[in-house]
Amino acid sequence: MVVGAGPAGSSAAKHAAEGGASVLLVDRKKEFGVPVRCGEGVGSHWLKELGISISDRSVCARIKGAKLVSPDLKSSVTISTPETMGYVLDRKVFDRELAIDAARAGAETALKTEVVGVTKNNGKVTGAILEYDGKKTEVKSKILIAADGGESLVARMAGINTLATLYDSDFGVEYEMANVECEGLIEIYFGKSWAPRGYAWVFPKGEDVANVGVGIGGMEKPNAIHYLNKFLELDRFKKAQPVALKAGIIPVGAPCRQLVADGLMVVGTSAHQVDPIHGGGICLAIDAGNIAGKVAAKCVGEGKSDAKALSEYEKTWRSAREKKLLRRLLLRKVLEELNDDDYNAAIGCLNDADVGKLLDGNYAPVAGKVLTARPQLLRALKALLTSSETGRTL
Numbered sequence: 483m484v485v486g487a488g489p490a491g492s493s494a495a496k497h498a499a500e501g502g503a504s505v506l507l508v509d510r511k512k513e514f515g516v517p518v519r520c521g522e523g524v525g526s527h528w529l530k531e532l533g534i535s536i537s538d539r540s541v542c543a544r545i546k547g548a549k550l551v552s553p554d555l556k557s558s559v560t561i562s563t564p565e566t567m568g569y570v571l572d573r574k575v576f577d578r579e580l581a582i583d584a585a586r587a588g589a590e591t592a593l594k595t596e597v598v599g600v601t602k603n604n605g606k607v608t609g610a611i612l613e614y615d616g617k618k619t620e621v622k623s624k625i626l627i628a629a630d631g632g633e634s635l636v637a638r639m640a641g642i643n644t645l646a647t648l649y650d651s652d653f654g655v656e657y658e659m660a661n662v663e664c665e666g667l668i669e670i671y672f673g674k675s676w677a678p679r680g681y682a683w684v685f686p687k688g689e690d691v692a693n694v695g696v697g698i699g700g701m702e703k704p705n706a707i708h709y710l711n712k713f714l715e716l717d718r719f720k721k722a723q724p725v726a727l728k729a730g731i732i733p734v735g736a737p738c739r740q741l742v743a744d745g746l747m748v749v750g751t752s753a754h755q756v757d758p759i760h761g762g763g764i765c766l767a768i769d770a771g772n773i774a775g776k777v778a779a780k781c782v783g784e785g786k787s788d789a790k791a792l793s794e795y796e797k798t799w800r801s802a803r804e805k806k807l808l809r810r811l812l813l814r815k816v817l818e819e820l821n822d823d824d825y826n827a828a829i830g831c832l833n834d835a836d837v838g839k840l841l842d843g844n845y846a847p848v849a850g851k852v853l854t855a856r857p858q859l860l861r862a863l864k865a866l867l868t869s870s871e872t873g874r875t876l
């Protein structure tokens with residue numbers, strides 16, 4: 483049984499069904515994919531790596547790079563690396579198509595069905611209590627896959643702590659807006675004045691339509707909508723009109739310490755499989771769902787569902803992804819020490835190759851360059867100087 487028909491859950495359901503398991507995919511939504519709570523940006527390198535071909539219908543805009551803007555708006559750097567090229571999706575369509583793929587692979591789907599409890603026997607998860615139309619039913623599962631997103635409760639009901647601290651959460655809020663001039667680039671605005679411990683963004687969704695949003699650290703005050711309204715005071719948004727409001731919580735700390743238990747797997751944003759720098763989690767969720775679904779099918783086929791057997795998912799996922807995410811977390815923690823003047827100086831001295839190195843986790847040469855422009859950042863950047871990919875100290 484898979485709880486949550488987002489990218490993680492639908493991918494897990496598809497692969498489990500393809501592997502021969504009998505799969506039930508449940509979501510409390512009455513329409514998979516709706517409402518959307520996402521900036522909808524994905525890198526094309528990810529889709530290539532995961533072997534996902536997306537339909538034209540799910541693509542709103544093709545993105546040719548990213549523009550990083552300094553807090554004083556005086557400097558910017560535009561980068562076109564494989565990691566910054568991609569798409570802004572229509573997630574209503576994208577998520578629905580992932581669920582359709584799961585159904586085509588043989589998964590049964592249940593809408594408007596909320597998991598309100600988990601059943602256990604001798605500590606092992608044996609099923610869930612589903613609520614549909616006010617009626618509760620117990621359904622047995624050999625393996626329960628919790629793919630219930632950032633506000634995840636299912637794994638917690640089963641005894642795995644997936645609660646993100648406020649410090650390791652971001653609050654994101656955005657309007658989809660008409661009458662926004664865009665250049666086919668994802669725009670990221672840094673600085674405490676725009677978005678403390680986060681960034682403000684403009685993600686183009688078509689000719690003159692864009693997701694305009696702000697993500698701030700969970701401890702920051704006032705709230706994210708305050709910063710979004712402030713961002714919208716910029717002249718370029720004078721004619722902009724909202725057509726949708728989207729908001730949500732994003733865990734941006736380390737991935738959860740435990741991803742499996744007897745009869746249970748946790749995948750996607752519910753497992754904090756999210757990039758700590760930009761809060762992107764769509765493709766990480768698909769990747770984790772793919773691995774979990776395949777392992778679940780194999781285990782069901784072998785008649786196993788204990789944590790030891792399911793840990794093949796955890797080991798495979800951690801060895802493929804965790805190191806990079808933890809390096810991104812280090813960068814996030816360093817960046818949150820910077821003030822607006824630091825950002826102005828840093829963005830003023832970086833070029834696209836430098837940002838490419840940062841995204842690749844090769845921090846030391848970039849930190850060295852920023853320090854030449856702003857030596858007072860030595861204390862803040864020290865962690866980056868001593869953590870190049872090879873582990874060498876500058």
Ligand SMILES: Cc1cc2nc3c(=O)[nH]c(=O)nc-3n(C[C@H](O)[C@H](O)[C@H](O)COP(=O)(O)OP(=O)(O)OC[C@H]3O[C@@H](n4cnc5c(N)ncnc54)[C@H](O)[C@@H]3O)c2cc1C
Pocket residue numbers: 485486487488489490491508509510511515519520521522523524595596597598629630631632634635636654655656695728729730731732749750751752756761762763764765767
């Ligand atoms: C404002 C904002 C902007 C973002 N922008 C981006 C971006 O541009 N690019 C990017 O890659 N990521 C972005 N993200 C993150 C991205 O949306 C998530 O990482 C991604 O959706 C995770 O997929 P998932 O399948 O793990 O969870 P989700 O997509 O959250 O799916 C979880 C599903 O579980 C269902 N569910 C929850 N509880 C229950 C229950 N008890 N019973 C039944 N069903 C349940 C929910 O209805 C939901 O459908 C953004 C997030 C926010 C909040």
